[in-house]
Amino acid sequence: MIRELYEKAGILHGHYCPGLAIGVRAGFEANRILEIESRGHHLYCIAEGRACHLDGVQMAFGATMGNGNLELKDMGKSAFNFYDRHSGKSVRLILRVLPDDMSRDEMKIFILEAPFDEVFIRSETSLAAPPDVYKPVGSGKCSVCGESCKEPYLRFLNGALVCLACEEKFR
Numbered sequence: 001m002i003r004e005l006y007e008k009a010g011i012l013h014g015h016y017c018p019g020l021a022i023g024v025r026a027g028f029e030a031n032r033i034l035e036i037e038s039r040g041h042h043l044y045c046i047a048e049g050r051a052c053h054l055d056g057v058q059m060a061f062g063a064t065m066g067n068g069n070l071e072l073k074d075m076g077k078s079a080f081n082f083y084d085r086h087s088g089k090s091v092r093l094i095l096r097v098l099p100d101d102m103s104r105d106e107m108k109i110f111i112l113e114a115p116f117d118e119v120f121i122r123s124e125t126s127l128a129a130p131p132d133v134y135k136p137v138g139s140g141k142c143s144v145c146g147e148s149c150k151e152p153y154l155r156f157l158n159g160a161l162v163c164l165a166c167e168e169k170f171r
C-alpha cells in the first residue's frame with residue numbers, strides 16, 4: 001500500500017528520494033491517525049517546508065495545490081499539520097532527526113517502513129485551518145488588457161474594472 005503510493009508519487013515528482021518518502025509516509029500516517037475514509041474538501045494540510053516531501057503529501061493525503069487544500073508556511077521544516085474539517089480532528093507530524101549512517105536507498109526504505117515512532121514525532125496542531133467553505137466565483141474581463149480574471153482579483157480603477165497586473169502598471 002505505502003510502496004504503491006510512493007511509486008505513484010515518483011511519477012508526479014520526477015524522481016525517487018528520501019524527501020518524497022517523508023511526504024508519502026506522513027500523508028499515509030495522517031490517514032490512519034485521523035481515520036480518514038474519503039477524500040474531498042474537508043481534508044486540509046499546512047506544510048512547514050518547501051521541499052520534495054510536498055509531492056508525497058499531495059499523493060498520499062490528497063490535499064493538493066490544485067484542489068486548494070495544501071498550504072505552505074515555509075519554515076524550513078519537515079513538519080506537516082493535517083486536518084479533517086468534518087470530524088474536527090487534526091495532527092502535526094514532524095520528522096525525527098534520522099540516523100546519519102544510512103545510504104540514500106536505505107534511508108528511503110527506513111522512512112517508508114520503520115516503526116512510526118522512529119520516523120515522526122506526533123503532536124497537537126497549533127495553526128488553524130481555514131473553514132471548509134468552498135464557493136465557486138465568477139469571472140470578469142479586465143478593461144485594459146482584455147483578459148478574463150476571477151472576480152475577487154479585479155479592482156476598480158477610475159471607474160473601470162482592471163486586473164491586478166494592469167492596476168500595478170497604473171500606480
Ligand SMILES: [Zn+2]
Binds near residue numbers: 015
Ligand atoms: Zn525529490
Ligand SMILES: [Zn+2]
Binds near residue numbers: 142144146162
Ligand atoms: Zn489587465
